[in-house]
Amino acid sequence: MQAQVKWVDGFQFIGESQSGHSIVMDGNGGKMAPSPMEMVLMAAGGCSSVDVVDGLKNTGQNVKTCVAKLTTERRDTAPKVFTAINIHFELTGEQLDEEQVEKVVSESLEKYCSVCLMLGAGVTMTHSWSII
Numbered sequence: 001m002q003a004q005v006k007w008v009d010g011f012q013f014i015g016e017s018q019s020g021h022s023i024v025m026d027g028n029g030g031k032m033a034p035s036p037m038e039m040v041l042m043a044a045g046g047c048s049s050v051d052v053v054d055g056l057k058n059t060g061q062n063v064k065t066c067v068a069k070l071t072t073e074r075r076d077t078a079p080k081v082f083t084a085i086n087i088h089f090e091l092t093g094e095q096l097d098e099e100q101v102e103k104v105v106s107e108s109l110e111k112y113c114s115v116c117l118m119l120g121a122g123v124t125m126t127h128s129w130s131i132i
Contacts, residue, residue, distance in 0.1 A: 015039075037074075040119070041085070045070050047115040048087055048108045048127075055104035055112075056096070063093040082123045087116075089129040096131050105129050 002018045011027035024033035034042065045068040056063040066089060073084040089105055109116050109127050116125050 037080070037082070040082075040115075041070050041072060044085060044113070044115045044119060045087060048113040049089075051108035051112045052089055052091075052104050055107065056091075056093070056100065059097075059100050059104065061093060061096055061100055063091060063096065065092040066090070082119065084124040084126070085116075085119065086126045086128065089127070090132055091129060092132050098131065101129055101131060 003015060005013050005015045005025070007013055008024075012032055013025045013027065014022055015025055016022050023039070025036050025039060026033040027036065029035060030038055049066055049068045052068075053063060053066050056066075069088045069090065071086050071088070072082050074080050074082055087109070089101075091101060105127050109120070109125050119125060
């Protein structure tokens with residue numbers, strides 16, 4: 001996998017993926033676009049959400065919606081790395097089995113989510129979930 005990031009102006013950059021998609025990033029605290037750290041956080045939420053939805057569907061669960069709400073703790077001084085991330089999944093569906101939801105959510109963070117597993121080497125990763 002490859003990507004490139006081009007400086008546009010000020011602290012704005014355009015990231016271009018190998019698959020041909022572009023996204024603007026703002027290194028000035030996210031004033032004009034997501035900051036790079038916000039992008040990392042959204043990547044963790046996106047990657048784990050794919051696992052959760054796919055895992056629930058593969059176990060025959062009739063999942064209708066999945067919203068991953070991420071909260072973090074960060075160092076106060078540079079480098080301002082994440083020290084903890086919690087992903088809370090809000091799920092809706094027909095007769096979702098709580099045991100299956102717990103298993104799929106846990107396995108995402110522990111086995112399958114590439115982004116979370118990379119972050120987990122230096123960040124305390126936790127999860128929670130609720131069926132709405």
